[in-house]
Amino acid sequence: MILEAVMLQVKEGMEAEYEKAFCEASKIISSMKGYISHDLQRCIEEEGKYLLLVQWESLEDHTVGFRQSNEYQEWKKQLHHFYDPFPIVEHFERVDI
Known part of the structure; x- marks a missing residue:
């Protein structure tokens, strides 16, 4: 499992x-292969700031399966015009300690 983390x-x-709009677009991402x-x-301290956390079965489920899909084009259409600046997406994996 990987965790996609995006500060918006x-x-x-x-x-x-x-x-x-995000509530509506959630139907898109939740239907994708590998989505968990x-x-x-x-954010409480800063108006307009959000943190999006998405769990995927694999990195490729996000970077290839979702990002290269027709569904992603619809996701972009519904959400990307809200962002300024455009967000940086990072991926994390659990550290077993």
Whole structure:
């Protein structure tokens, strides 16, 4: 399992519209092969800042299966116009200690 972590900055005044759009777009990502779960968190200290965490079975399920799909084009259409600046996506794996 890998964890996709994305810090999102939504344009000022668009937060409510973004949350509604994200709820709708969630249907897209949750239908993808290798998808496990996702969680969107709103920052308390900074308005318009969100943290998106998505669990995937493998890195390729996200980077190839989702990112190179027609469904991703719809995801982009629904959500990417809300972001400024465009977010950086990072991937993490669990450390067994």
